[in-house]
Amino acid sequence: MNAAPEPVDSRANGRESLEAKLLRRLLASIGEPPLDFVFGWTGERVEARPGPAVATVRLADRATLVGLIADPQVRFGDAYSEGRIEIDGDLIELMNVVYRGAFVREEPIPQRIAGWVRRPRRNTLDGSRDNIHHHYDLGNDFYALWLGETMAYTCAYFPRADAGLDEAQVAKMDHVCRKLRLSANDSVVEAGCGWGGLALHIAGRYGAKVRAFNISKEQIAFARRRARELGLDGRVEFVEDDYRNIRGRYDVFVSVGMLEHVGVENYATLGRIARESIGASGRGLIHSIGRNRPGSLHPWIEKRIFPGAYPPSIGQMMQIFEPSDLSVLDVENLRLHYALTLRHWLRRYEASVDRVREMFDERLVRTWRLYLAGSVAAFETGVLQLFQVLFTGRENNELPLTREYVYAR
Amino acid sequence: MNAAPEPVDSRANGRESLEAKLLRRLLASIGEPPLDFVFGWTGERVEARPGPAVATVRLADRATLVGLIADPQVRFGDAYSEGRIEIDGDLIELMNVVYRGAFVREEPIPQRIAGWVRRPRRNTLDGSRDNIHHHYDLGNDFYALWLGETMAYTCAYFPRADAGLDEAQVAKMDHVCRKLRLSANDSVVEAGCGWGGLALHIAGRYGAKVRAFNISKEQIAFARRRARELGLDGRVEFVEDDYRNIRGRYDVFVSVGMLEHVGVENYATLGRIARESIGASGRGLIHSIGRNRPGSLHPWIEKRIFPGAYPPSIGQMMQIFEPSDLSVLDVENLRLHYALTLRHWLRRYEASVDRVREMFDERLVRTWRLYLAGSVAAFETGVLQLFQVLFTGRENNELPLTREYVYAR
Numbered sequence: 001m002n003a004a005p006e007p008v009d010s011r012a013n014g015r016e017s018l019e020a021k022l023l024r025r026l027l028a029s030i031g032e033p034p035l036d037f038v039f040g041w042t043g044e045r046v047e048a049r050p051g052p053a054v055a056t057v058r059l060a061d062r063a064t065l066v067g068l069i070a071d072p073q074v075r076f077g078d079a080y081s082e083g084r085i086e087i088d089g090d091l092i093e094l095m096n097v098v099y100r101g102a103f104v105r106e107e108p109i110p111q112r113i114a115g116w117v118r119r120p121r122r123n124t125l126d127g128s129r130d131n132i133h134h135h136y137d138l139g140n141d142f143y144a145l146w147l148g149e150t151m152a153y154t155c156a157y158f159p160r161a162d163a164g165l166d167e168a169q170v171a172k173m174d175h176v177c178r179k180l181r182l183s184a185n186d187s188v189v190e191a192g193c194g195w196g197g198l199a200l201h202i203a204g205r206y207g208a209k210v211r212a213f214n215i216s217k218e219q220i221a222f223a224r225r226r227a228r229e230l231g232l233d234g235r236v237e238f239v240e241d242d243y244r245n246i247r248g249r250y251d252v253f254v255s256v257g258m259l260e261h262v263g264v265e266n267y268a269t270l271g272r273i274a275r276e277s278i279g280a281s282g283r284g285l286i287h288s289i290g291r292n293r294p295g296s297l298h299p300w301i302e303k304r305i306f307p308g309a310y311p312p313s314i315g316q317m318m319q320i321f322e323p324s325d326l327s328v329l330d331v332e333n334l335r336l337h338y339a340l341t342l343r344h345w346l347r348r349y350e351a352s353v354d355r356v357r358e359m360f361d362e363r364l365v366r367t368w369r370l371y372l373a374g375s376v377a378a379f380e381t382g383v384l385q386l387f388q389v390l391f392t393g394r395e396n397n398e399l400p401l402t403r404e405y406v407y408a409r
Numbered sequence: 410m411n412a413a414p415e416p417v418d419s420r421a422n423g424r425e426s427l428e429a430k431l432l433r434r435l436l437a438s439i440g441e442p443p444l445d446f447v448f449g450w451t452g453e454r455v456e457a458r459p460g461p462a463v464a465t466v467r468l469a470d471r472a473t474l475v476g477l478i479a480d481p482q483v484r485f486g487d488a489y490s491e492g493r494i495e496i497d498g499d500l501i502e503l504m505n506v507v508y509r510g511a512f513v514r515e516e517p518i519p520q521r522i523a524g525w526v527r528r529p530r531r532n533t534l535d536g537s538r539d540n541i542h543h544h545y546d547l548g549n550d551f552y553a554l555w556l557g558e559t560m561a562y563t564c565a566y567f568p569r570a571d572a573g574l575d576e577a578q579v580a581k582m583d584h585v586c587r588k589l590r591l592s593a594n595d596s597v598v599e600a601g602c603g604w605g606g607l608a609l610h611i612a613g614r615y616g617a618k619v620r621a622f623n624i625s626k627e628q629i630a631f632a633r634r635r636a637r638e639l640g641l642d643g644r645v646e647f648v649e650d651d652y653r654n655i656r657g658r659y660d661v662f663v664s665v666g667m668l669e670h671v672g673v674e675n676y677a678t679l680g681r682i683a684r685e686s687i688g689a690s691g692r693g694l695i696h697s698i699g700r701n702r703p704g705s706l707h708p709w710i711e712k713r714i715f716p717g718a719y720p721p722s723i724g725q726m727m728q729i730f731e732p733s734d735l736s737v738l739d740v741e742n743l744r745l746h747y748a749l750t751l752r753h754w755l756r757r758y759e760a761s762v763d764r765v766r767e768m769f770d771e772r773l774v775r776t777w778r779l780y781l782a783g784s785v786a787a788f789e790t791g792v793l794q795l796f797q798v799l800f801t802g803r804e805n806n807e808l809p810l811t812r813e814y815v816y817a818r
Binding site: 100157158159160161292293294313314315318319321322323325326327328329330331332333335336337380381382385394395397401402403404406407 | 509566567568569570701702703722723724727728730731732734735736737738739740741742744745746789790791794803804806810811812813815816
């Protein structure tokens with residue numbers, strides 16, 4: 001960091017610079033969040049609104065400001081990653097006020113155009129492999145630093161807000177298994193199994209047989225190793241293949257945290273595969289990040305973190321179930337659980353940040369910090385939701401009348 | 410009934426009549442359900458398939474058969490109502506095998522055309538009043554014969570399958586109130602309040618203030634009388650008006666069993682009214698009959714029982730919530746509870762059938778018997794579903810993390 005001149009209020013001498021006025025126009029479009037800005041090249045301080053600010057945003061140079069005005073959603077993240085934006089204050093709180101403010105003015109048509117221009121990369125069989133490789137093959141060691149023992153990279157379930165991360169991840173697996181009433185007699189197919197945590201839990205704890213699909217080579221290798229270590233390789237088969245190649249008949253279809261990568265254009269295919277897997281009498285569960293209404297993932301996240309990812313609305317998710325006449329029995333929104341999960345991840349990430357810097361570089365350190373903090377804010381403000389959908393073939397009348405069985409001790 | 414000749418198997422003498430062949434073609438299109446048919450005018454018996462039948466269907470005359478072949482869905486019900494079709498055997502079981510069979514061959518395009526031709530009567534402000542009058546103003550006395558003490562004409566909630574009807578109706582009201590975490594501090598607006606049972610329960614049991622809307626004159630008069638009898642008229646206001654005229658701000662929006670009469674074209678309006686009623690921080694619940702996928706109500710039911718009614722898929726229901734950025738927290742499917750509810754109603758109806766005949770005529774007796782029995786079958790076979798959707802304004806982070814609070818004793 002260069003030594004910067006002491007900040008001077010932008011309105012102190014009666015008139016603001018053109019740069020301050022342009023920034024103000026941008027801030028007005030997101031509801032004037034309680035933030036202060038400091039221009040590193042002049043020392044000018046711009047308060048978005050009078051009164052205390054939750055954070056101060058320092059812009060290193062004029063080019064950063066110009067970029068921010070031209071394309072704030074992508075350029076804010078990139079400039080932060082590059083260290084050309086520095087934050088004094090709590091990053092989550094900053095993202096919270098930005099997200100809340102962005103709702104004040106909703107401009108559906110430009111947003112729709114932006115969504116169209118920034119259409120996610122298509123999830124063809126090859127495209128999916130590239131997209132998944134981009135994200136998940138950063139290396140198991142990287143994720144192991146902050147995901148905890150279960151290596152579950154999906155929303156946990158907190159029986160109490162103060163539960164630990166590992167406890168909450170195991171509780172999530174049990175929550176899924178209880179909803180599905182899994183028993184040792186069941187055969188299960190899992191679409192998108194990550195590092196295999198849920199598949200191993202189903203086999204180890206419930207005694208069911210599992211075939212688990214994933215197209216990430218590194219994750220499959222990790223999961224197979226764990227299965228051998230746990231002596232579960234007789235009951236769990238990890239298949240390095242696309243969910244579209246699932247064949248055969250099972251009692252249960254489960255998919256936790258894959259739908260975000262499927263693409264709405266493939267939902268009917270996913271539903272057909274689920275229906276063919278479980279027939280008219282089986283059970284299934286799909287767990288996914290979602291939204292209150294159709295809309296793209298934040299363009300910076302889509303570009304830098306999750307290429308090809310898209311969080312659907314419930315209405316869009318129904319394009320999985322309706323064409324195949326699957327009965328949706330239960331939809332649960334776990335959005336606040338994901339905010340808690342992400343706070344745990346962010347704390348652990350910060351605790352290992354020196355190791356991340358050694359493995360990669362400062363840019364990646366900052367990119368992932370912003371991604372994790374921004375995601376906490378997205379779930380806390382309702383920009384993102386988390387839906388668990390329990391379903392059956394239409395003729396299944398066997399699940400209990402009430403959901404008390406999920407909560408029975 | 411005229412004395413009919415002793416039935417003779419249609420294939421007994423080597424070749425079937427043309428009428429039997431035409432009937433067989435119809436039965437093939439619904440999967441050859443295990444039913445026998447007897448033609449009253451010839452004594453011919455037609456078995457849809459070899460082996461035991463769940464019921465025998467007696468057709469009185471050739472015109473009935475011709476009508477059935479031309480337009481089976483409407484003409485079966487009409488002929489049953491007129492006594493030109495008689496059933497030996499269990500009516501619910503008959504409807505069950507017909508519904509199950511109808512799924513064997515799904516013909517989406519003709520069905521879609523039929524849905525278009527038989528588009529439900531539009532629910533304009535005046536149209537709604539006519540439609541609701543048709544059904545609900547048959548008279549409070551009629552419904553009082555079989556709905557039980559609560560006069561709730563919506564799906565009950567059975568904590569146990571053997572719970573009584575009144576107990577299950579009260580449990581339904583409590584289930585709704587618990588999901589919404591109602592307390593005495595809350596103000597509630599109800600859209601479509603029926604005979605006022607839920608509004609009175611909310612006021613009496615939870616101490617909240619309620620404004621309840623309904624366009625049925627007879628129901629509103631009944632509800633106001635009950636409120637006075639219970640000394641609750643200070644806390645509940647019954648308004649004879651359309652839900653589209655709801656104004657003002659409340660903590661909670663609730664609607665149980667009205668959505669079926671709203672029409673998909675009005676869902677966005679309903680959502681806007683809910684959103685304006687509860688703001689960004691309130692809670693709401695909508696309870697409705699639905700379907701696994703878009704499709705019309707059975708055309709005979711729509712024509713004879715519920716003009717203008719339409720059971721939406723979840724995807725269609727989301728047209729309420731998504732445009733207004735409401736957060737859906739919980740969707741519960743209570744389809745089997747409605748089958749149990751309808752079995753209670755049908756039993757009580759049969760116990761009072763002489764009184765119904767005195768009030769109306771044999772035709773109405775038979776129409777409603779078929780409607781109730783057919784509805785049991787529709788919910789048991791998954792032709793119909795029952796969805797309870799809990800939602801909040803986007804900024805509400807106050808509901809408990811888990812749904813255990815709904816089930817806590």
